[in-house]
Amino acid sequence: MTVEAPSLPRARAVPRGGKGLVANWQVPKLLVYALGFIPALWWFELGLTDQLGADPMKALEHALGLWALRFLIASLTITPLRQLTGINLVRYRRVLGLLCFYYVVMHLLTYLVLDQGLDLSAIVADVLKRLYITIGMAAFIILVPLAITSNNFAIRRLGAQAWNRIHRWVYLVAILAVLHFLLSVKVPIEPLFYAALVAILLGYRLVRSALRERGGRGSARGVG
């Protein structure tokens, strides 16, 4: 499976500037962060002002989980988008991945604090007995090291190859996230939509990787 190189070495290799205004114009990462947190603020605001309807805790919990999945899917779209269209948004991939993680943390906190009222025995029973919660928790645990190593220091420290190997786990997280969603509802229409997106994004990588192996250029592509 091909994995994109971390953005750091490439960012160094490509000199900035000198290609005109359009080519240079880039949305600041900070702005992407700010935009990324708008859904959370929006949902918290609705919750605090009692506008989330009959079951506000559930609505908030669901929305935060859904946005985590959306950011995860967005981060997985960066590479195919570049390979298929040449549009290179790789500098935002880390932001999207981290936004996914922050939404997962908010989703988890909502479950622990608002849904279960920090009732430890109920939470432990849930994690052990409820497959979709076990899976969700597993996905969170895998995400933690990925989030911790989502910085230039970690890439330098680990080396690109090791860093890539670690961050391939995000594919498993995507599968677990979709399973978590599928198993948590009575009728999985919405989850199936997201499952299909994840299947396309991971399937694309598998197919591309298989084609490249067959083309005998496996050694040329490198891990990056």
Place this chain on the structure above:
Amino acid sequence: MIIRSRNGNDIRPSEITPKQVHMNRRELMGKAAGLGAGALAGGVSLPLASLSSSPAQAAALSFEKGKFSTSEPVTAREYVTTYNNYYEFGVDKGDPGQNAHTLTTKPWTVKVEGLVAKPADYALEDFVKPFTLEQRIYRHRCVEGWSMVIPWVGFPLAKVLERAEPLGSAKFVAFETLMRPAEMPGQRGLFQPLEWPYVEGLRIDEAMHPLTLLATGIFDETLPNQNGAPLRLVVPWKYGFKGIKSIVRIKLVDNVPPTTWNIQNSNEYGFYSNVNPEVDHPRWSQKTERRIGEGGLLVKRRETLPFNGYADEVASLYSGMDLRKFF
């Protein structure tokens, strides 16, 4: 938490929704309607549907106060009428409230047939006419883990069955919801979450039980479409999906009738589906529930009671049965 039933006791004033709540709501709706009319006259169109969750044809009902009502605070009408599982109108809880206005409930025919001495097709008005409407304030527990307290208006299903005179061979009652894709968007399109028409069933002793209600109203008006107009089943000791909506057929049969959620997933939804904190849904716990409208974001879970708190009345129906097996 006071969820003891008071079989036969008088209703306390606290058991009824505070009158001013209703009055205020009516006043508000009246004002909203007036506002809408004024705006229309001025050439401005307002989304009237958003001003009121009850359909324009909702009519006040007169009824007696029935026994078996709980004294717990009634869930706000706004929630009861906007948070619904009625997949014929969409799978989101808000969909029925948005989409169900397309359903025409007049005329409406109810068939009573099968193993009865007097099968008949009734116009809804004739079906209901002989019975005295009563109010029953029941707890409502959804299999998804939330609950409400709903003031139903209706009459015991037993009266309908008695009128039809069941034969000795009748052991179960099968119910069927309307099948009308033209008016029910959930019944058309590519993704069909369930098999249509929606069907449900009860054992005949469950059907004859005095708690089992056929409802024509909630709060003090006819049922809004999203709540199952014009006629729905209410079985308060079972999970909410047993309460089949918009009934067109009641058939007495000699064998266990198919039920929709059981068809969809027989490992997760049994024929009985009695509320039981000891028997979890395979994918989630049934030990606790969230009472809708209680606490907002900081909702506190409450313990789910066996038979949804109606054990005194109905537990004897299942004596000797393994409720894990017959879930």
